[in-house]
Amino acid sequence: EIVMTQSPSTLSVSPGERATLSCRASQSVFNNLAWYQQKPGQPPRLLIYAASTRATGVPARFSGSGSGTEFSLTISSLQSEDFAVYYCQHYNVWPPFTFGPGTKVHIK
């Protein structure tokens, strides 16, 4: 099973600031990596897939990068609606397609 880790576990950011979240896989997942956003009381929402492709309707301030074992999600200028928990997930060939433990982005 591929183990996904995320750092930091929590991130305090002021509105308008840039936030960078990291995700690491225990072995290469190539670019088979997705990022999800989850707000309280809601299901997760797909933000990024194939490591760097924005899903439909996702604002351009969200960007993803990386390949292999190291990935990052950047929010260029945090808006109030961006404060949430962010999860990475691999979907590389063999299940289980594990999620990272999440990074909570909250208001500084």
Next chain:
Amino acid sequence: EVQLVESGGGVVRPGGSLRLSCEASGFTFDDYGMTWVRQVPGKGLEWVSGINWNGDNTAYGDSVKGRFTISRDNAKNALYLQMSSLRVEDTAFYYCAKSTCGSGGFWCPLTAWGQGILVTVSS
């Protein structure tokens, strides 16, 4: 509009069984793989099981393997999760999600999610 609606949750004793259902609409159900993901309240996401478009390819997370069975009925646009030998640690919200693979598989991103259904395993 894609809609996924889970049902069948509730309270069950340890060792008991429960079947979750997910009714899909707004897309051609038998073109897509489907996935179950669960979340202990206040905790992270756990991938539970996936099934391809026609049901002949399935997979399970290690924590549920041998106890849970995923299936689908394309005529009814429905996904199921049969859960048996339930444990206290299976208590969670269970989400069904649409896997967007061109091939109809489930080894791909989850582009749509239901609202989730709570399963509580308690004596």
